[in-house]
Amino acid sequence: MTPTLCRDCFWTGPEPQPRRCPRCASPRLVVHAELDRLTIAHMDCDAFYASVEKRDRPELRDLPVIVGGGKRGVVTTCCYIARINGVRSAMPMFKALKICPQATVIKPDFTKYRTESRRIMDKLARLTPLVQPLSLDEAWLDLTGCERLHGGTAAWVLARVQADIETDTGLTVSVGLAANKFLAKIASDLDKPRGFSVIGAAEAKAFLAPRPVSILPGVGPAFQKSLAIAGYQTVGDLAKADPKTLATTFGVYGLRLSQLAQGQDARAVDPDQERKSVSAETTFNDDLTQVGDLEDELWPLCEKVARHLRKDAIAGRVAVLKLRTTDFRIITRRRTLAVPTQTAKALFAVARELLAAEAKGAAYRLIGIGATELVEALGPASDLFAGDEARALKSARAMDALRDKFGADAVQSGRALKTNPRTP
Amino acid sequence: MKFTIERAALIKALGHVQSVVERRNTIPILSNVLLSAERGGVSFSATDLDMEIVDFADANVDTPGQITAPAHTLYEIVRKLPEGAEVELRYAGDDPRLQISAGRSKFNLPVLPAGDFPVMSSDGLSARITLDTNDLIRLIDKTRFAISTEETRYYLNGLYLHTVGEGASAQLRAVATDGHRLALAEMIAPEGTTGVPGVIVPRKTIQEARRLLDDAGETVELQVSASKVRLQFGRASLTSKVIDGSFPDYMRVIPRDNDKSLTVNISVFAAAVDRVATISAEKSRSVKMAIEPGKIVLTVRNMEAGQAVEELECEYDRDSFEIGFNARYLLDVAGQIQGEAAEFRFADPASPTLVLDASDPGVQYVLMPLRV
Secondary structure, three states, X not given: OOEEEEOOOOOEEEOOOOOOOOOOOOOOEEEOOOOOOOOEEEEEEOOHHXXXXXXXXXXXXXXXXXXXXXXXXXXXXXXXXXXXXXXXXXXXXXXXXXXXXXXXXXXXXXXXXXXXXXXXXXXXXXXXXXXEEEEOOEEEEEOOOOHHHHOOOHHHHHHHHHHHHHHHHOOOEEEEEEOOHHHHHHHHOOOOOOOEEEEOHHHHHHHHOOOEHHHOOOOOHHHHHHHHHOOOOEHHHHHHOOHHHHHHHHOHHHHHHHHHHOOOOOOOOOOOOOOOEEEEEEEEEEEEOOHHHHHHHHHHHHHHHHHHHHHOOEEEEEEEEEEEEOOOOXXXXXXXXXXXXXXHHHHHHHHHHHHHHHOOOOOEEEEEEEEEEEEEOOOOOOOHHHHHHHHHHHHHHHHHHHHHHHOOOOOOOHHHHHHOOOOO | OEEEEEHHHHHHHHHHXXXXXXXXXXXXXXXXXXXXXXXXXXXXXXXXXXXXXXXXXXXXXEEOEEEEEEHHHHHHHHHHOOOOOEEEEEOOOXXXXXXXXXOOEEEEEEOEOHHHOOOOOOOOOOOOEEEEHHHHHHHHHHHHHHOOOOHHHHXXXXXXXXXXXXXXXXXXXXXXXXXXXXXXXXXXOOOOOOOOOOEEEEHHHHHHHHHHHOOOOOEEEEEEXXXXXXXXXXXXXXXXXXXOOOOOOHHHHOOOOOOEEEEEEHHHHHHHHHHHHHHOOOOOOEEXXXXXXXXXXXXXXXXXXXXXXXXXXXXXXXXXXXXXXXXXXXXXXXXXXXXXXXXXXXXXXXXXXXXXXXXXEEEEEEEOXXXX
């Protein structure tokens, strides 16, 4: 009597024999013992940017599509056809085009993606107030306690919204349903694209055990290496370890690893989860060595980040400079600012100091700037050292107002003209 | 190693060095004090790796030698010995512990080898600059309350000691700020200070130095390098790393053109602020000053705790206005004013206010107002 849901006609009932929907005969059934009880979901759009482009240009439907920028850029997203050829996101474009030369490369159009994202997120927001967006194309949902409201289980509600998104936007999403955020996120990835997977609390531990530790959030290549040295290759190794040993070896994160390895994750779906940082970066057409050239690339990025900060009424306490060397090493340098900033001027002043220490003859292929440790933007200055920031903010606000009224090119700083020359 | 020493001399030396030792240490030897017995006396060193204090005491040294022992335990033992006791400290090869005996008391403490004790190098320190002890006490006392404790701006977590001006008008200046208030004190630069780099001396170092200054003679000697500072107080010396960062351009935030001058009896003012602040909200401690010719009306309004108003006289003859301050900041500054009168120089309710001590032209305070 395993609970079953039909993903085409939303029929629910006990698992039928043979495994086809007794109402519409569809084979797309979700069968799981805990199906009626799980309420935490992760929803992830399938190859989001590429799918949006394909929808808008139907002639590309059966061709490989890569979304990404420039001859030197990287793959932002690629469609599933391109993936069959071995293209992956974050792959350098030249490499992607070598293995998949027939691909159509499209420059990303974030305005369009944001609009689509909003349409999808709005649909999710109608299901529950507890929607925590992770990015434009992913969100966690907590549907606990919404059964009476929707007249059906969380699984049923999700299957319906998944179909609804597909009909309305022409985009497919994959759903993961589980007992917590961590498992839900893993689940949504299992059956992509257009998937619906469930990981129950009962099977979580066994399911995770054989997987590499890198599936745990927070375990990157470097941490994976140190875990391997300590003898932990798989999640099962961590689950078996004494939490105390993990805590002494890896500190606070050791305890969290132990819990995650058991399939436990106590984090709540938090719709107010604040963003951790705002950043922008660019890859150059040709490697740059001169400080002046690097600074010219840096300034528009600072402006971009600062504009985002102002728009969202947040300020960054720490500026982070990112550089990628010609051998693909990433260098990041951070510095705390005198006062949390919302202006390109303050970001640039710190970033150029950080840059000066790094740009000593080395060639770089990418530069980026970020603002982190975000705080709510303060009102009038309450700090002795905020005077400069207040003045810079005033002029930045004035420029924002002009741009809103007369267009993005209405007013520019002299420095920006160097990289973005006006055509008369 | 073996020596006998008077309890008073021992407790003084240990007292000078032991407070550097952190209560909790992950590196065991940092919990210890280094004892080095040489002819004529013993030197005591303690360190937390950022700061080192060394003191020297006369003792009857029988066998010279060196060893380290737990600093706090040793200090506690000596503190509890009867006054006037002769204390013998002994570390001999046959017993791997430090023996302390005085009268009928005997203690054995675990030791760690002296060779493992980290010693701070004195490379690059400048020539010795001689300072009057009271002058240095003044610089520290007038400013240290404003040192920031907020870690995001680590470069404000110390006292910025530097020289300004040249020749006969050169000044040695101490500045501390936490972004909400700023304190500046200066004195005529002693000989040898020109060309010495400005340094940010950490809060803990200032605190220890201030303690040692109480027992110092008439003068102290200062040595500075870009990364370290050393003070010699008679037989005791303190060497500390300085904060690696640049102190902000504080001159830009000291208002020069504030033209609304108000003079008030500072003890009357402080007592009044203290009274009305009794009911101020815990967090902002905001006090409103309504200023009009001849008087100040202090008001605290707290939604939960009620209201307080107090009126006091002052010398003021410009336009009336209202301005708010954190009561604690006002009291901190008031506490440093030596003379009877303090002068407040205001610009407007949103701009920094300058506070001056009528009896000491070498100090300046800046307060950032709160919104009221």
